[in-house]
Structures are given as C-alpha cells and as structure tokens.
Amino acid sequence: MIAYVTVGADDIARAKRFYAAFLPALGYGLKEGPEGLSYALPVDPGQSPVLPDFYVKPPFDGQPALAGNGVMIAFEARTQKQVRDLHAAALAAGGFDEGQPGFRASYGPHFYVGYLRDPQGNKIALFSSNPAEPGREG
Template sequence: MLSYITIGANDVEASGRFYTAVLTPLGYEKTESPEGIAFTAPAVPGRDGGSATVYVKQPHDGKPATVGNGSMTAFRAGTHELVRSVHAAGLRAGGSDEGAPGFRDEYSAHFYVGYLRDPVGNKLAIFCADPAQGSRDG
C-alpha cells in the first residue's frame, strides 16, 4: 500500500496553490511546515498503513526539481463532475492541460479521466471509475 509520495517543487508556493486546488476537493487535508506542504488523504477504515500523504517541497539535495519522464500520479474522484471541477481548478491554479476530462477508447468503458501537469511539469491523472456514474457506451 502506498504510504507517501514526494513531489519536488522549485516554487513551493506556486506548486502548493496547484496541489491545494487539486487535492482539497478530493478530501485531502493540508498542513504546512518550513520544509514544505503535506496533503494527507482521509483514513480508510480497515486498511493498514495509515493515510497516504503527498508531500510538496524542494528537493532534499538542493538541486532543481525536474519532471520524471514516464511518471504519473493518479488521484481517484467519486464522480465525473468532481473530475471536471478538479481539472478546471488545477488549470486555474497554474497547471496545464494534458488531456481534457472524458472517456478514453483505450481504457475500460467506465474509466473517466482528466490529465494535468503541475507547475514543474509533473503529470497527474484525476479519474473516476464508478460504473454508477455512466460509461462511454451510454
């Protein structure tokens, strides 16, 4: 089970605005410290390992944060509307569009996803795969 992920930021304030816009609507709680910002997912009853945390901070080695080619972090949303609103909020908060929310032919019929890049260029997916939300087939 994933425990945490650290995302490098050259401008913690700018990246913090982006991740606040994307993660707080998904239920993550934000805390700030001198080292950076932490976004903690709500606890899931019955799961070991505690809540997953997303850390946004400058790289420990002091070098600039760079993009991981081929890396992507995906966050689950409960509804298609939440995917759309989080994607739009990420764009307003300094992110860039990497694929508008919608269904993709190459994925399952219920997989609804939007893609973003954060201010550094890291790729994110915001998705909903709930069959009750509908499918690309109707």
Template sequence: MNIYTTFGTNDLTRAVRFYDAVFAVLDQPRLPDWPEGWAGWGQDYDNGTGFWVCAPFDGSPASTGNGTMVGFPAKNAAQVRAFHAAGLAHGGTDAGGPGTRPYYGPDFYVAYLRDPDGNKISCFYYHYDPATDAGA
C-alpha cells in the same frame, strides 16, 4: 496499505496554491504540521495516502520524470471535471481533458494535468456511466 508520494518543486508557494485547489476538490485537506519547506495533503498520517511537495534534497532543481504520473481517485465524473478546472485555474496545464479514453474501458473517466513544475497528475473515476452523468 499506507503510502506517500513526494514531488519536487522549484517554487513551494506556487505549488501549494496549485495543490490546495486540486485537493480541495477531492476533499483532501492540507496536513497542518508540516515542516518548513514542505507541504502535504491527506486525511492523516496513519490512514490512506499522503502527498507532499518540497525542494529536492540534493539541492538540484526539481525536474519531471518521463512516464511518471500519480493518479487520484474521484467520487464521480463531476469531481474529475472540477479537479481539472481547478488545476487549470491555478497554474496547471492541460495534459488531457476529462473524458473516457479508447485504450481504457468505457467506464474509466479520467483527466490529466501538469502541475506548475511540470509533474503529471491525473484524477480518475471507475464505473462511469454516461447515461447517469448530467454534466457529460
């Protein structure tokens, strides 16, 4: 399945700075040929997912949805921690530090951020084993 996600932003430059940092950690480059007023990340348009930011089409200010979140898969727990640190260093705010959560299974490692516009994102790793995690 090919899907894409778009978040509205009130400051494209600020959003690009934030998402360049967190997607660099996940090896997801910025797509090169985006139109004016847009930025997108992913591998290509025909495979996998794409993530985009732009001003809302209706001209109203961008706002967040309560209960709305997009999660990005990681290769390991270290990548989840790096994602979280990169987001905090580039204007994001903490919405739940890296670790496991009692309401998920013990093998689900996750971190939560809010981007500079307040949108909630997460980075997660399935099959977490603390015995093999040198950074735990």
C-alpha cells in the same frame, strides 16, 4: 503498500496554489512546514492512516526539481463532474492541460480521466471509475 508519494517543486507557493485547487475537494488535509507541503487523508481516532500521503517538497540535494518522464500520480474523484470541475480548477490555479477529461479507448468503459501538469511539470491524473455513472459508448 505505497506509504507516500513525493514530487519536487522549486516554487512551493506556486505548487500550493495548484494542489489547493483540487486536493481539499478529494478530502486531503494540508500540513505546511519549512520542508514543504504534506497532504494526507483524515484519520478517525484509533484508525490506521489512509495511505498514501502526498508530499510536495524542494529536492533535498538543493538541485532544481525535475519531473520524471513516464511518472504520473493519479487521484480518484467521486464523479465525472468532479473530475471536470477539479481539472478546470487546477488549470485556473496554474496547471497545464495534458488531456481534457473524458473516456479513453484504452481503458475500461467507466474510466473517466483528465490529465494535467503541475507548475513544475509533474503529471497528474484526476479520474473517476464510478459504475453508477454512464460509461463510454462502444
């Protein structure tokens, strides 16, 4: 099981604007400290944490943060509309488009996804695979 995912950021304030545009809508809470941003899903008393957590931090080695080629973090939305709305909000908050929301022929008929880059260049996917919504034709 993956416990947490960390992406590097040189400008934490800029990263916070970007991630604040969609992570709270997906249920993530933010704890901010001198080491960066820590996002986690809520945990009911007596329950185990819902993993993975998501961290945005400056690199520990003090070198510039670099986005990994071929690395992508995907966040699940509830509906196709939420994917569209959050994709637009993330773009308005400083993200870069890597693929407008829609169906992709390579994936299943209900996999609806939009791709972004955060201000540091990390690739993010926002997707919904809600079987109650219309699927891809053909």
